[in-house]
Amino acid sequence: MMSLMSASAIASPNIAFIKYWGNRDDQLRLPSNGSISMNLDGLFTQTTVTFNPDLEKDTLILNDQVADQQATSRVSHFLDLVRKLADVNLKAHVYSKNNFPIGAGIASSASAFAALSLAATAALGLELSEAELSRLARRGSGSACRSVPGGYVEWLAGQSDADSYAVSIASPDHWALVDCIAIVQVEHKPIGSSQGHLLANTSPLQHARVEDSPRRIRLCREAILRRDFEAFANITELDSTLMHAVMMTSDPPLFYWSPVTLEIMTTVTRWRREKALPVCYTVDAGPNVHVICEESSSEIIREKLLQIPGVLHVLSAKPAGPARLCQT
């Protein structure tokens, strides 16, 4: 019986080209706007969930350490959703590990909740469709819904819990892009994304950013489908800056860019404009810069990035597949 109530899954983090920032419903994590991302290959969270009648409470081991109360509580609340779906009342032991370091500029909550969704539902014998799994993952962390399908992914904002989930718009091998993540700083970010989302509507610019988002979604989706790097670069950089414009004008203001972040951004744009290199930037809620390029240029971009003062190292990732079950 025990073996049937345990399952393991792995999922990759993702980098958004059209960003998620702000919710129309914070409780359900219904986003203010749709988003588009790429899963990142070679980076993953592996999570094993074991439901056990002998447990009195949920436990979480995160990266080989007993997790703190806040993280455990977030996972436990998420497991309540899974227990409700399966109509069981068993506590679980969750073992979760990332193969990328904390503070590497990659949010782990997306891959973590995508892997947790798949492992927990499988452990209880639930067989969810990809859309159902994506909806579920969204409840743990908004962007986790995008780590459920594979390759290039669009999160359909939707109107309700039922229709807010992510779908694949192109497979990993559709377009050989590489995310060269320029790590500039290994510090905790000043404010976490979950808190940051709550501030989005305090910016006088958020409404305009959201209102314009269907246009950006369309331009980005079409650029990916046509493999049009120039169009992709322009809309990706614009969307990144729009998100940071909202962040920097919220109350209190959130400045995630460091001076080195800005230096990399303007340098990357110059490489594209002046040297015709297929490269552009996007920046998440932290100072590291995701430098997106075509695979044919990824080695030269990596070397050039390492020459910029303040760049500590560069992690590279190609498009990854969907969340999947695996052996423990």
Place this chain on the structure above:
Amino acid sequence: MMSLMSASAIASPNIAFIKYWGNRDDQLRLPSNGSISMNLDGLFTQTTVTFNPDLEKDTLILNDQVADQQATSRVSHFLDLVRKLADVNLKAHVYSKNNFPIGAGIASSASAFAALSLAATAALGLELSEAELSRLARRGSGSACRSVPGGYVEWLAGQSDADSYAVSIASPDHWALVDCIAIVQVEHKPIGSSQGHLLANTSPLQHARVEDSPRRIRLCREAILRRDFEAFANITELDSTLMHAVMMTSDPPLFYWSPVTLEIMTTVTRWRREKALPVCYTVDAGPNVHVICEESSSEIIREKLLQIPGVLHVLSAKPAGPARLCQT
């Protein structure tokens, strides 16, 4: 006769706390939103205009050099407005000199067209009211209308040429603020303000920025009138970032911030938040940072700014009076 047709005037540049960016009418320089500024004492343009029946065309000597065709043409077109007002058809010799260096991070067009407006009208015997003079200066360079009245100034956006002009909202001695201008770079800016204004409406954020501007104008005016530094600082920094948000998301994007600009901005905010220093920043269409503080703290702020790597030097200016006639 000759002596009656010559006049000299001086005017100070100004620093905007609520920024002017984008026009509702580019030809008439009717701004998309109202703005608030402070004239900068100790810095000025001095301009002498001499109308002369013997001249075949307008000539311009700018900072002791014969000006290029572009600058001469801009001045000549402006003088056409003055000639029309006075109903004369005489060409003029214009001698104009700034006491602050080009590339010092201070736009000279505001003080230049304010001084030119006053000198040219006086030379032709016109006696314009302050509002009429401000309207006229606006036609040469939008922000020049704010260098006509003294002290703390509000540019009433207006609906037409007739009601778009600046008025003083507080005298120079109302509040002892100091603008400590941190000069980080002596380079020409990538794109001039006149061209930049034309791009404002290509940003998805400009409409929201403009729509929210009456609120910011009110908050800034009230903070100045009450001498409430904390309220003044918050709205001034927000407004600066809103303008740069529009610039950075226009098509093509305009990035005026350099890495050092960003470093100074975040450092200044930290001084206020963590050390309770009465200091805030505002940034115009260039990389230099206008660090605004109360006079009692200006010496310590100046010294602290000079310790930031990348700050070349610091210029300081108190509130200045209006444009005025002077001896040649």
